[in-house]
Amino acid sequence: MKIEIWSDVMCPFCYIGKHNFEQALEKLPFKNEIEVEWKSFQLDPTLDAAKPQNTIEYFRQKKGLPADQASQMIGQVAQVGKGAGIDFNFEKALIINTFAAHKLLHLAKKYGKSDEMEDALFKAHFTEGKNVGDIEELVSLAGNSGIDKDEAREVLTTDQFDYDINQDIQEAKNNGISSVPFFVLNGKYAVSGAQPSEVFADALQQTYQETVSPFKNLSQEGGASCDTDGCSI
Structure with missing residues (x-):
């Protein structure tokens, strides 16, 4: 069963x-x-890749909020x-264009390391205050994940994976996806937002029963039946 997840590195709810x-x-x-496939999405593609911003200042300008209200909102998250x-650690988190980070994620996908790289980028951005738009920071993250640094640097300094990233973004638009995280379950159902684990579990079970399992059991409890070992009531 395939799960596609649209996400952006600077999205805390992702x-x-x-x-x-x-x-x-x-x-x-x-x-x-x-099978989980991570898909690229950019919350703000207009950001300058060379000019990181303070989180509170960014939200103050982006949403037109007073600094104390922006700080309160971030504290709630x-x-x-x-x-x-x-x-x-929003005090250290740097808001930056995430296109380069998505290039690294597509490289990680090539080696089956998407989940690991997603975690590394989230931690780097939200906890360690690293600039996830900086080439050398990203090369270092690649090396820490067992990906060749030279290959990572080449990917990050050329147009490799640019088409793939733009295809993910266009696919999101075509499907009406305007916010992340967004989970598509085996092409049948969708779950939007950072839902509790119980919601994900229920959705996954329902999708599995309807699209993978050969039969959907409509009964809440097992009734009297027989198997190869005999009968039970």
Whole structure:
């Protein structure tokens, strides 16, 4: 069963959603039958890749909020993150164009390291205050994930994967996806936002029953039946 996830590195709810989704997945008996594909999405493609901004200042300007109100809003997100076991450090987080980070994610996909790289980028951005638009920072993250640094640098300094990123973004537009995280379950159902793990678990189970499992059991409990070992009531 295939799960496609549209996400952006500077989206805190994408980080929380990933955590909750993986918690749900871990408890499912068919977890080894799940294929996850991360898709690129940019919340603000107009950002300058060479000019990182302070998070509070960015939201103050972007949403026209007073600094104290922007700070309060960010504090509320941090509390939600804490409940999911994620330590957000918005005071250090740098807002930057994430296109280069998405190039690294597509390179990681090539080596089956998408989940690991997503976590590394989220942690670098939200906890460690690293500039995830900086080439050398991204090359270092690639090396830490076991990806050849020279290959990573080549990808980050050329147009490799540009087409793939733009295709992901266009696919999101074509499907009416305007916010992230956005989860598409085996091409049949969608879950939007950082839902609790229970919501993800229910959605995954329903999708599995309807699209993978040969039969959908409509009964709430097992009734009297017989198997190869005999009958039971």
